[in-house]
Amino acid sequence: MCARALLLTACLMWPVTVLAQTTGAPLVLEAKIPLGEVSGRIDHLSIDTKRQRLFVAELGNNSLGVVDLAAGKVLRRIAGLREPQGVAYAPFADSIYVANAGDGSVWVLRGEDLAVVGRVELGDDADNVRVDAQRSRLLIGYGKGALAVIDPASLTKTADLRLKGHPEGFQIDETGTQVFVNVPDARDIEVVDLATEASRSLPMEGLRSNFPMAIDHDAHRVLVVFRSPATLMALSSQDGRVAAKLETCGDADDVFVDPRRRRVYVSCGEGVVDVLEQSETGYRHLARVPTVSGARTSLFVPELDRLFVAVRARSNEPAAIWVFRPAS
Numbered sequence: 001m002c003a004r005a006l007l008l009t010a011c012l013m014w015p016v017t018v019l020a021q022t023t024g025a026p027l028v029l030e031a032k033i034p035l036g037e038v039s040g041r042i043d044h045l046s047i048d049t050k051r052q053r054l055f056v057a058e059l060g061n062n063s064l065g066v067v068d069l070a071a072g073k074v075l076r077r078i079a080g081l082r083e084p085q086g087v088a089y090a091p092f093a094d095s096i097y098v099a100n101a102g103d104g105s106v107w108v109l110r111g112e113d114l115a116v117v118g119r120v121e122l123g124d125d126a127d128n129v130r131v132d133a134q135r136s137r138l139l140i141g142y143g144k145g146a147l148a149v150i151d152p153a154s155l156t157k158t159a160d161l162r163l164k165g166h167p168e169g170f171q172i173d174e175t176g177t178q179v180f181v182n183v184p185d186a187r188d189i190e191v192v193d194l195a196t197e198a199s200r201s202l203p204m205e206g207l208r209s210n211f212p213m214a215i216d217h218d219a220h221r222v223l224v225v226f227r228s229p230a231t232l233m234a235l236s237s238q239d240g241r242v243a244a245k246l247e248t249c250g251d252a253d254d255v256f257v258d259p260r261r262r263r264v265y266v267s268c269g270e271g272v273v274d275v276l277e278q279s280e281t282g283y284r285h286l287a288r289v290p291t292v293s294g295a296r297t298s299l300f301v302p303e304l305d306r307l308f309v310a311v312r313a314r315s316n317e318p319a320a321i322w323v324f325r326p327a328s
Helices: 004-009
Strands: 027-036 045-046 051-057 065-069 073-079 084-090 093-102 106-110 115-122 129-132 139-141 146-151 157-164 170-172 179-185 188-193 199-202 208-216 221-228 231-236 242-247 252-258 263-270 272-279 282-288 297-301 307-312 321-324
Touching: 027 051, 027 065, 027 073, 027 307, 045 084, 045 297, 051 084, 051 093, 051 321, 065 084, 084 129, 084 139, 093 139, 129 170, 139 170, 139 179, 146 307, 170 208, 179 208, 188 231, 221 252, 231 263, 231 282, 252 297, 263 297
Parallel strands: 208 252
Antiparallel strands: 027 321, 045 051, 051 065, 065 073, 084 093, 093 106, 106 115, 129 139, 139 146, 146 157, 170 179, 179 188, 188 199, 208 221, 221 231, 231 242, 252 263, 263 272, 272 282, 297 307, 307 321
8 A cells, every 4th residue: 555645646556457549548548447246327436545445336236336446346345225326435534425315314434444333314315425624524415405414423414505406416616615506406506605504596508407516626617517408617616707618528427627637527428528628718628538328427536647437337348447547
């Protein structure tokens, strides 16, 4: 195990190496890590960088996969979940939080040994999970319209941040004072002040089905991806002004910022990762890197400089995590 986060990349030893893609591609497919007997849809991913463990919400399989990245294989599989959608590792609590759509529960696992140490009942459609590091707490979207505030010390819900509808992708801004929330059923992007709980709305400009979201800390922008029509919109995180808008790939479910290269990665169910680059006038397309139809969930980890894409099982190939290395 590497002693420092900066050395993590050098420690990764993929056992399955695949052919590099076209020379000059912004993402190179470096490896495929098989997930074993996993069926159905795969939802969100999270990571414990210190232990080099990737957590995979295996929604259709009612399980959580734990991948040992250093060994390039599945370390464990936690069964008995109910349609796990969201997952997040909280370093300050050394715990993993898994949100279940099927029964609205949130399972809490201890980071060291992956033992289940608690459960929080939210009641309905527990979804995305975000770590509020500034306040040492968790925010979890659920139900008909709320973000639950979870205290990791007591393992209880301490408050609700009310919304106009069920929250999909949401992110805490670069200042740690606001949370931006995609609420597609209400055709809204809500902004909630974390101190006062006051909320406001941002422009959608007639677009619909806003699911993934990312914060570009350096540019002070909120990146929202819509499915109808397939569009990436960049808004100022300070005043909500629309800074840029361009077409992207279809059926998007995750979007990430690569701050080192000033790039954006959008993973889409149509079977591609759209790679965009920030320019003086907004953003421009670099490439559409092929994946597999339905592989719309991903996670970019700057500490490892890798993009992980979850690929569900197919007739000729088991479910796997595809590992992409960004090309400089």
